[in-house]
Amino acid sequence: MVTREAEPTLRALLSRRELALRLADDESAFRPGALDRPTRWVHSSDLDDPTPFLAEDLVLLTTGTQFPTDGDYPFDAYVRRLVDRGVAALGFGTEVVRDGIPPDLAAACRAAGLPLFEVPYSTPFIAVARANAEAVAAQAYARRTWALSAQRALALAALRPDGLGATIAELAKQLDTWVGMYDAAGELVREHPAGALSPTAADTLRAEVG
Incomplete structure (x- = not known):
């Protein structure tokens, strides 16, 4: 039968060595089972509020251009909007507009239990999206094969x-x-x-x- 391990999850995405993705915190900092939550899609957006264009169980990628480099930004409110919308995880593309993940963003994700991971400059966002899409397609094929x-x-x-x-x-x-x-x-x-x-x-x- 098709097992849970066959499902596309954040853990499976992070395990793709060619992507070089890295969690910002230890797994214990996130909600229990957060890394094993099925991920239906990967989308990128630098909008201050992308939630009208998102779906549940989605991994959101951002380069952080919406976050000012000087002055305060309500990171807690930004992360809360994502959590309330059902976003499964947030990926931050580093070395594009910022060197590393903003500490306040990491703290907000930690407080909300939202998995946060780094996408290095050498990894295009499209590669992350394609890897997850391939996993979704492979699961669908496995289900059809098992059903037959x-x-x-x-x-x-x-x-x-x-x-x-x-x-x-x-x-x-x-x-x-x-x-x-x-x-x-x-x-x-x-x-x-x-x-x-x-x-x-x-x-x-x-x-x-x-």
Whole structure:
């Protein structure tokens, strides 16, 4: 089956050595599971408020031209807008208009639990976006391949002498989970693996089916 590890995530993006991306803080500084959150797209913007043009689970890249080099800037408000919009992470392109990530931006991301990483000058933003797009395409291909393979396996199982039982067993194998079939009265008539549900889970499921 297609596992969670196959999903395009920030962790997978950061692991691409050719991109040379670097987290601004230790992983413990961010929300639990933040690096394993699926990333649907990578977009770049230097707008002060890009949120009207963003979607959830998106990685935003910026060079920071919207941040003044002298004077104060409300980094906390900027980061809060991104978090409220559902942005998964922020990538800062260094050595374009600034040497390194602005400390106040790093502090704001740390306070909000938003993953912040450095995109070195040698790595074009388009390369980061393309790497994530390739991962999304690879996942889609893997899902289609698995679906066709699972459909073929279920069709063959249905042709066996005990077609119903074999189909349920094959479905449990393909989904890597317990599978059961209930009759019109809400009683469990087939399951695989047999007896895998705890009494509490079985009672809860029977009530929901009923």
